[in-house]
Amino acid sequence: MNKLKRTVQELFPNSVEYRELQEILTIKNGRDYKGFDEGDIPVYGSGGIMTYIDAFAFDKPSVLIPRKGSIDKLYYVDTPFWNVDTIFYTDIDTTQVIPRYVYHCLLREHLEQYNTAGGVPSLTQKVLNKIKIPVPPLEVQAEIVKILDNFAELTAELTAELTARKKQYEYYRDKLLTFDVHGGGAGEVEWRTLAKIAEIGTGNHNTNEELEIGNYPFFVRSQEVRQLNTYDYDETAIITSGDGVGVGKIFHYISGKYALHQRAYRIHITSSDVLPKYYFYYMKSTFLKYIEKNAVNSSVTSVRRPMLNNYPVPIPTLHIQQKIVNVLDNFDAICSDLNIGLPAEIEARQKQYEYYRDLLLSFDNCSQVINVERERERENEPKRSDVIKILQYVFGTVTVKLGEIGAVCMCKRILKNQTNTVDGVPFYKIGTFGKEPDAFISSETFEEYKLRYSFPKKGDILISAAGTIGKTVIYDGKPAYYQDSNIVWIDNDETIVLNRYLYYVYQLSPWHISTGGTIARLYNDNIANAKITIPTIDEQTRIITILDRFDQLCNDISMGLPAEIEARRKQYEYYRDKLLSFNVEEC
Numbered sequence: 001m002n003k004l005k006r007t008v009q010e011l012f013p014n015s016v017e018y019r020e021l022q023e024i025l026t027i028k029n030g031r032d033y034k035g036f037d038e039g040d041i042p043v044y045g046s047g048g049i050m051t052y053i054d055a056f057a058f059d060k061p062s063v064l065i066p067r068k069g070s071i072d073k074l075y076y077v078d079t080p081f082w083n084v085d086t087i088f089y090t091d092i093d094t095t096q097v098i099p100r101y102v103y104h105c106l107l108r109e110h111l112e113q114y115n116t117a118g119g120v121p122s123l124t125q126k127v128l129n130k131i132k133i134p135v136p137p138l139e140v141q142a143e144i145v146k147i148l149d150n151f152a153e154l155t156a157e158l159t160a161e162l163t164a165r166k167k168q169y170e171y172y173r174d175k176l177l178t179f180d181v182h183g184g185g186a187g188e189v190e191w192r193t194l195a196k197i198a199e200i201g202t203g204n205h206n207t208n209e210e211l212e213i214g215n216y217p218f219f220v221r222s223q224e225v226r227q228l229n230t231y232d233y234d235e236t237a238i239i240t241s242g243d244g245v246g247v248g249k250i251f252h253y254i255s256g257k258y259a260l261h262q263r264a265y266r267i268h269i270t271s272s273d274v275l276p277k278y279y280f281y282y283m284k285s286t287f288l289k290y291i292e293k294n295a296v297n298s299s300v301t302s303v304r305r306p307m308l309n310n311y312p313v314p315i316p317t318l319h320i321q322q323k324i325v326n327v328l329d330n331f332d333a334i335c336s337d338l339n340i341g342l343p344a345e346i347e348a349r350q351k352q353y354e355y356y357r358d359l360l361l362s363f364d365n366c367s368q369v370i371n372v373e374r375e376r377e378r379e380n381e382p383k384r385s386d387v388i389k390i391l392q393y394v395f396g397t398v399t400v401k402l403g404e405i406g407a408v409c410m411c412k413r414i415l416k417n418q419t420n421t422v423d424g425v426p427f428y429k430i431g432t433f434g435k436e437p438d439a440f441i442s443s444e445t446f447e448e449y450k451l452r453y454s455f456p457k458k459g460d461i462l463i464s465a466a467g468t469i470g471k472t473v474i475y476d477g478k479p480a481y482y483q484d485s486n487i488v489w490i491d492n493d494e495t496i497v498l499n500r501y502l503y504y505v506y507q508l509s510p511w512h513i514s515t516g517g518t519i520a521r522l523y524n525d526n527i528a529n530a531k532i533t534i535p536t537i538d539e540q541t542r543i544i545t546i547l548d549r550f551d552q553l554c555n556d557i558s559m560g561l562p563a564e565i566e567a568r569r570k571q572y573e574y575y576r577d578k579l580l581s582f583n584v585e586e587c
C-alpha cells in the first residue's frame with residue numbers, strides 16, 4: 001500500500017471529486033444476435049455468456065450491467081463481445097477513468113439497491129446515470145485496480161482449485177461406486193432393489209409452513225434446509241426431491257429428528273448389511289442417470305414410488321462400504337466444510353477484497369484512510385498460520401516465502417562505547433558468531449534493549465547475513481546480544497514450521513545473496529523472499545528425526561564414525577609404537 005499512499009498524498013492531499021456516471025461513460029442497449037452465424041465472439045445476457053457468434057457489438061473494455069434479472073451481477077469484458085437487450089454495455093471515457101476501476105466502483109455500489117420494479121428486478125439508464133463514483137487521478141485508479149485485482153485473482157484461483165477438488169471428489173466417488181452388475185471389481189457384490197433394503201416414504205408438510213426459527217430441520221424440495229417446531233421422524237435417512245427443478249440432484253443425509261415436505265422422499269435403510277452413509281453416496285453418484293431413463297415427464301420431471309422401489313443398489317461387504325465412506329467423507333469435508341475447506345478460504349478472500357474495495361474507494365477523508373490502513377489490514381486479514389495449515393491439510397506440503405511464516409528480525413545496533421572486554425552479557429559479532437564472544441555489554445543495557453527491541457527466543461535459528469553468509473546457530477536462550485543487521489532470524493510460529501526443520505532447510509541456502517555492493521550480503525528482503533517447502537508438523541518431525549540421527553552419526557565423537565575413526569587411530573598408534581619399539585638387548 002506504500003505506493004498508493006505516496007500517490008494519494010502527492011496528487012490529492014485534500015479531497016476527491018465525485019462524478020455521475022453520465023459524465024464519464026455512456027450506457028448503451030443490447031440487441032438480438034440471432035441473425036449471425038456461429039463464431040468465437042461471446043454473447044452476454046444478464047446471466048452471463050449465452051452463446052458465441054461471428055460479430056461484435058463493441059470491441060473496447062467495458063462494464064456490462066444487467067438491465068433485468070440478476071442485476072447484482074456485473075461483468076468486465078476487455079475483448080470484443082455482443083450483448084442482448086437484457087444487459088447494458090458501457091462506452092467509457094478512458095481519459096477520465098480506467099474501465100476496470102469503474103467495474104470495482106460499481107461492485108461497491110451494490111446495484112440491486114437501485115431496483116425499479118416490483119416483480120423481475122430491473123435497472124434503468126435514468127437511474128444508473130445519476131450514480132456517483134469517486135474519480136481520483138488515473139495514477140491512483142491504476143494502483144487501486146492493481147491492489148483489488150490481486151484479491152480478485154486469488155479468489156478466482158481458489159475457486160478454480162475448489163472446482164478442481166470437487167471434480168476430483170466426483171471422479172473418485174464415481175470410481176469407487178461403479179460396480180459391474182454381473183459382479184466383480186470390488187470382491188463379492190450383491191445387487192438388490194431399494195425396496196428390499198429400505199423403508200421409503202414422504203412427509204406431510206407444505207413449504208409455507210416453515211418458520212424463521214424452529215427446533216427441527218425441515219427438508220423440502222431444494223438444497224436449502226428450512227425449520228419447523230414439530231418433527232415427523234427420528235431416524236437416519238436419506239432425503240431426495242420427488243419433483244421440481246432439483247429432482248435427481250438434491251440429497252440430504254440426516255440422523256435425528258426432522259420434518260419432511262409432502263413431495264420429498266425419505267429413504268430409511270433397514271438392512272443390517274448396508275451402511276446408510278454408503279447408500280447416500282451411491283445415490284448421489286448414480287440416481288440422476290437412473291431417473292433420466294425412467295422418470296415421468298409432464299411440466300416437470302418427477303420421481304414415482306415404483307421407480308424408487310426398483311432402484312438397483314450394489315451391496316459390497318461392510319468393510320468395503322466403510323472404506324468407501326471414509327474416503328468420500330474426507331473429500332466431502334475438503335470441498336464442503338466451511339471450517340477447514342477451500343470454501344472458507346474463498347469466503348475469507350472475498351470478504352477481504354470487499355473490505356479493501358470499500359476502504360480504497362472511500363475518499364471522503366483520504367489521509368485518515370491511509371493512516372489506519374495498516375491496522376485494519378492486520379485486523380481483517382486471515383491469519384497466515386491458518387491459511388498455511390489449510391493448504392498443508394489439503395496438499396500435504398505448501399511452498400511459501402520465509403516472510404510468510406514470520407518477520408525477519410535483528411537486534412538494535414550497539415555503539416562501540418557500550419561494549420567492553422571484561423564482563424556482562426556476551427556480545428556476538430560476525431567474527432565471534434557461534435564462538436566465544438570477544439565483547440560484552442552491561443546487564444542494564446541488555447535488559448533495556450530486550451524489552452524495547454527485537455530479541456530471539458530460545459530455539460530461534462540465527463543466520464549470519466555477512467562474513468560467512470548463511471552460517472546458522474540455534475539460540476540456546478542464554479543471555480546474549482547480537483550484531484544488528486549482520487545477524488538475523490525469523491520470528492517463527494512453531495505451529496507452522498519447527499525451528500529445527502528450518503535449521504536443516506537453511507543448509508540448502510534457499511536465499512539469493514546480493515553481490516552488487518562492496519561486500520556480499522544477505523539482506524532482509526533476500527531472506528523474506530526465499531521460498532521453502534513446508535510439510536505438516538508430523539512430517540517435519542519425521543524428517544528432523546532422520547537428519548538428527550545422521551548428524552549424530554557424523555559428528556558425535558562418542559558414537560558413530562568419528563568414534564570408530566578415533567578407536568582405529570588409537571589402535572594404529574598402539575601397534576605403531578609396539579612395532580617400532582625395538583629392544584636392542586633382545587636383538
